[in-house]
Amino acid sequence: MREDAPVLMGRGLTRSFGDGDSRFYALSDVTLDLFRGQIALLMGPSGSGKSTLLAVLSGLLRPDSGQVIASPDGQSVDIWQLSNRERESFRLKHCGFIFQGYNLFPALTARQQLEIVLRWGEGVPAREARERADDMLGLLGLAKKSKQLPGSLSGGEKQRVAIGRALIKSPQFVFADEPTSALDWAHGEQVIELLRTAAHERGSTILVVSHDHRILPFVDAVFHLEDGRLDENDGVEGKTPAAAAHAED
Amino acid sequence: MSYTLATLWFDRQRYIPGVLAVAFSALLIALQCGLLLGLFSVTSIPIDRANAHVWVGPPKVLSVDVAQPMSENRARAWLESQPEVDMRTVEPYILKFAGWEKPSGGTELCIVIGCNLNEGAIGAVPELTDELRTKLTERDTIVVDESELERLDIKGVGDTAKILDHKVRVVGLVKGMKSIAGPYVFCSLVTARRALRFSPDQTVYVLAKCHDSKDAPGMVKRLAAEQSRKEEHEALSVFTKQEFSLRSRLHWLTKTKAGIALGYAALLGLMVGGVVTVQTLYGATMASMREYATLLALGIPRWRIALTIVSQAFMIGVFGVIISWPVVYLLAEAASLLGVKPQLPVWLLGGAGIITLIMAVGAGSLALRAIKRIEPVNLLR
Numbered sequence: 001m002r003e004d005a006p007v008l009m010g011r012g013l014t015r016s017f018g019d020g021d022s023r024f025y026a027l028s029d030v031t032l033d034l035f036r037g038q039i040a041l042l043m044g045p046s047g048s049g050k051s052t053l054l055a056v057l058s059g060l061l062r063p064d065s066g067q068v069i070a071s072p073d074g075q076s077v078d079i080w081q082l083s084n085r086e087r088e089s090f091r092l093k094h095c096g097f098i099f100q101g102y103n104l105f106p107a108l109t110a111r112q113q114l115e116i117v118l119r120w121g122e123g124v125p126a127r128e129a130r131e132r133a134d135d136m137l138g139l140l141g142l143a144k145k146s147k148q149l150p151g152s153l154s155g156g157e158k159q160r161v162a163i164g165r166a167l168i169k170s171p172q173f174v175f176a177d178e179p180t181s182a183l184d185w186a187h188g189e190q191v192i193e194l195l196r197t198a199a200h201e202r203g204s205t206i207l208v209v210s211h212d213h214r215i216l217p218f219v220d221a222v223f224h225l226e227d228g229r230l231d232e233n234d235g236v237e238g239k240t241p242a243a244a245a246h247a248e249d
Numbered sequence: 250m251s252y253t254l255a256t257l258w259f260d261r262q263r264y265i266p267g268v269l270a271v272a273f274s275a276l277l278i279a280l281q282c283g284l285l286l287g288l289f290s291v292t293s294i295p296i297d298r299a300n301a302h303v304w305v306g307p308p309k310v311l312s313v314d315v316a317q318p319m320s321e322n323r324a325r326a327w328l329e330s331q332p333e334v335d336m337r338t339v340e341p342y343i344l345k346f347a348g349w350e351k352p353s354g355g356t357e358l359c360i361v362i363g364c365n366l367n368e369g370a371i372g373a374v375p376e377l378t379d380e381l382r383t384k385l386t387e388r389d390t391i392v393v394d395e396s397e398l399e400r401l402d403i404k405g406v407g408d409t410a411k412i413l414d415h416k417v418r419v420v421g422l423v424k425g426m427k428s429i430a431g432p433y434v435f436c437s438l439v440t441a442r443r444a445l446r447f448s449p450d451q452t453v454y455v456l457a458k459c460h461d462s463k464d465a466p467g468m469v470k471r472l473a474a475e476q477s478r479k480e481e482h483e484a485l486s487v488f489t490k491q492e493f494s495l496r497s498r499l500h501w502l503t504k505t506k507a508g509i510a511l512g513y514a515a516l517l518g519l520m521v522g523g524v525v526t527v528q529t530l531y532g533a534t535m536a537s538m539r540e541y542a543t544l545l546a547l548g549i550p551r552w553r554i555a556l557t558i559v560s561q562a563f564m565i566g567v568f569g570v571i572i573s574w575p576v577v578y579l580l581a582e583a584a585s586l587l588g589v590k591p592q593l594p595v596w597l598l599g600g601a602g603i604i605t606l607i608m609a610v611g612a613g614s615l616a617l618r619a620i621k622r623i624e625p626v627n628l629l630r
Contacts, residue, residue, distance in 0.1 A: 051629040060546060060626040092548025099628045103543040107259030108252060116252060120544065120553045149259070165547070177629055 005071065006033035007205050008057065008173060013066035015052050015228075026052040027063065028228040034221075036172075039199040039206040041215055044225035050209045051177060053225060057207065058095055058175040059087045070094070072172035092121050096166030096204075098176040098195075102158040104150040110137060110161045111146040114168045121169065136164045140194065156187030163194055167204075174198065174206040185214060192218045253560045257568075260533065264565060267529030271569025271609050272576065274522030278515045279577045279601035283591030284584065285502065285511055290592055291429050292501045293494040295344055295362055298374040301456035302465040303328070304342075304493045310486040312500035313344060313493060314360055314430060316453050318445075324455040324485055331472070333464040334457045340365040341452035342372040343441040346431060350411040351402035358431035359401070361412060363441020372456050376423040377435060384420040385437050389444075395422040397432035412444040429501070465489045515604075522605065523612045526565060530616035534558055538623050546625035555617050562613020569609065570602040 015027040026049040034040055034057075044050050055061035057068055059079045068079045072094045079087055104113050114133035118124035124132070137146050140160045150158055159179060166174055176195060180188030192208070196218050199206045208215065216222065224231040257264050290297070296304065296313055305328055307319040321341045329336045343363035348356045364372035366382040373382065381392050393401060403410055409418045412434065426433050442449065459465045469489045476484040488496065502508045534541070541554050577598065581591045 055626045055629045058546075060629065088548050088550060090548070091546065092550075095546075095548065097543065097546045097625075097628075099539075099543060099546075101539060101628075103539045103628070105252075105256070105537065105540045107256040112252060112255070117544070117547055117549065120549045121547065165543075169547075 004035060007036045007071050008034040008207075009067075009069040010053070010057055011067040011069065013053070013056055013063045013068070015049075015056055015061065015063045025228045027056065030066070030225075030228070030230050032223055032230060034173075034205050034207060036205055037199055037203045038220045039196050039208065039218070040221040040223060041219040042207060042209045042223045042225060043211065043213075046211075048225045049228040050225050052228075054175050054177055054207060054209050058097065058173070059091050070173070092169075094172045096169060096171040096174040098159075098162050098166045098174065098179045100178040100181055102150065102155075102162045102182075104158060104161060104165075106150055109147050109149055110142055110153065110157075110164075113150075113161055114164050117165055117168050132168060133164075136168050137161075140164050154187070155183050156190060159183060159187070159191050160194065163191065163198075167198055167202075170202065170204075172203075172205060174204050176206065176208045176210075178210055178212075179208060180210060180212050180215065188212065188214070189218075253557060253564055257561060257564055263533050263536070264529060264561075267526045267565045268568045268572065270522040270525030270529075271566050271605055272572040273569075274518045274608060275570045275573035275601050275605040276577050276580070277518030278604060279573065279593065279598055280580055280584075280591060281511055281514045281518075282597050282601065283577070283581060283593045284589060285507055286498065286592040286594075286597065287590045288429070289498040289501045289507070291427065293497040294426065294428070295374065295433070296490055296494045296497065298376070299342075299364075299456065299490070300371040300458070301338075301342075302459045302462050302490055303334070303457045303469060304486075304488050304490065305455045305457075306453065306486040306488075308482055308484050308486060310488075310496075312497040312504075314346060314497070315500070316344070316486075318343075318345070318447055318451040318453055319485070321450050321452040321455060324452075327472075327485070328455055328457045331468060333459045333461070333468045335460050338369075338371050338456075338458040340370060340372060340456055341438060342454040342456050343438060343445065343447070344453055345441075345445055347412050347434075347445055349401060349432070349434070350414070352408065352410050353402055355402070357400060357402070359412065359434045360428060360431045361434050361436065361441050361445060363436050363438045363445075366437055371458055372454075374423075374426065374435070376426055381421040381423070381435075385435065385440070387420070388437075389415070389417050389440050390420040390436065391417045391440065392421040392423055392435040393419060393432055394426040394428075395424055396427050398422075400432055413446065415444040415446075417444060519604070519608045522569070523608050523615075526562065526609055526612035527615045529565070530558055530562055530613055531619045533561070534616060534619035535622070538619075539628060541620070542623050542625040542628050545623060546628065551620055554623075555620055558616055558620070559610060559613040562609050562616070563606065565613075566606040566609025570605055573602075573605075574598060 010030055010032045013027050013030040016023050016025045018024060042050050056063045062080055069076050070079055079090055111133045114136055115129040118129040137143055142160055179191050192215050195206050198204045305324045306316050310316045325339055328334050328339050345361055346358055347361045349359040350356050366385055406419050409416055466489050469487055472487045581593055584591055
């Protein structure tokens with residue numbers, strides 16, 4: 001077991017949809033811990049509540065009950081006790097997202113996709129935003145693609161730009177929803193490797209939702225969700241090859 | 250702004266309807282106003298074609314053709330005492346509506362213009378050639394525009410008619426002096442006074458030139474201030490040529506309610522432009538919903554995305570207005586060929602552009618309702 005304290009804790013999270021007879025529970029009393037520098041995989045069949053859990057943990061969807069305690073910089077905060085504006089600010093400061101689609105603006109270059117987050121979010125001056133975007137694209141192996149529009153990038157390159165957009169702010173938490181689903185495994189492996197590097201080298205906490213079992217060797221912890229409930233033995237470190245290797249580092 | 254421009258250019262097919270709608274609005278406003286200005290410039294022709302720098306008239310003159318007679322001597326003495334005024338140029342000028350009795354019966358309103366006909370006279374329009382001026386020195390003779398013959402119920406030179414029961418004879422015709430309200434009837438001061446039953450000391454205006462035309466605005470301002478301290482019924486009206494011309498046109502614009510018609514036409518143009526722009530921006534924003542939702546998930550505030558949409562609206566407005574200008578000029582030229590000459594001063598084009606830009610930004614604000622529909626959590630379903 002890890003000795004450091006979790007940086008993101010879900011406690012008794014319950015979320016339902018619908019009313020009366022049509023009400024169903026996407027999450028039922030879910031509790032989980034995520035740690036600094038950890039890449040965790042959330043698996044489960046379709047409709048098991050994976051995306052709902054990701055949305056609740058990331059401050060995008062309010063749970064019916066339960067708490068999400070985040071401690072990105074030492075101080076703990078229940079993100080669902082924050083006002084909408086405070087939660088928006090929390091996400092701006094601490095959260096990165098990678099969605100199933102790339103969701104890149106078709107008119108903007110790879111560099112601009114990253115710049116926009118810094119400039120619009122934090123008001124970073126144009127020059128600094130440009131330099132940081134170029135640095136990030138360099139880390140992602142996209143230095144030569146910085147001026148290209150999404151239309152001229154491959155699927156893998158687009159997803160790497162989307163990862164760059166999620167990581168450019170150096171967030172503590174990164175939430176990735178099926179980041180490899182639209183890619184062949186060669187590109188998928190690259191993407192998951194990048195996320196693992198972000199966790200292990202930058203100390204980010206990364207939660208990946210995926211059906212893809214090939215990801216398993218790359219993650220530190222695995223959570224299985226079924227009918228809105230987590231497997232009791234989930235999230236224990238040392239169960240995956242990546243966790244073992246990480247523990248040896 | 251570079252992101253906005255990049256987006257507009259990349260997705261130009263989508264934004265073109267908005268740009269064209271804005272251009273249409275700007276064009277409609279500018280051309281409507283230009284046509285009306287052109288039309289009502291006819292009302293100030295006697296001022297615009299005359300050579301006077303300063304016009305002095307009776308109290309509270311609203312328009313060149315709406316003024317009562319006054320004493321010539323008083324206004325003349327006052328003007329001649331001003332150091333800027335060239336005393337030799339001071340002269341009376343009569344312009345007044347009168348009843349024209351048609352030879353075959355019935356009456357028509359006409360505007361009698363009696364002015365000094367000497368060489369160097371500053372009130373006479375240049376269309377009155379030396380030959381016509383000489384003819385007009387004969388008592389009770391007149392000159393009219395050839396296009397007004399039918400309206401006056403006469404056939405041409407040599408015909409006679411009556412103004413306020415005073416017989417006059419046509420001795421010449423001019424071109425390009427058509428009027429809206431009533432045909433202009435040019436004559437000498439003597440003939441005008443006789444026909445209008447003015448006493449020899451009566452005039453409607455006294456005109457003057459300054460030694461230096463640049464002195465006119467300053468002098469007029471000073472004289473107007475001086476007159477404003479007098480009792481209302483004693484205070485003479487004093488204007489520069491430009492002021493009086495504009496005043497006359499604006500009077501007609503408001504008096505005939507043409508301004509209201511203009512307002513409606515402009516409003517219609519703005520509404521068409523506004524609706525298309527709102528729809529264009531709304532559609533474009535909805536099409537980028539997933540990208541904006543991603544930014545919202547990343548914590549980018551909604552107002553920042555709203556600002557982007559409004560800046561898109563502003564740029565659509567700028568492009569639309571720029572496109573409209575050459576088209577306005579082309580259509581104005583086409584209208585001129587049809588005999589209607591729109592006036593398109595820079596302030597008019599600028600004003601139409603600003604109004605249209607405000608409309609475009611307003612349309613952008615209305616399109617912001619699209620942002621309310623963007624929820625980042627939807628990206629996870």
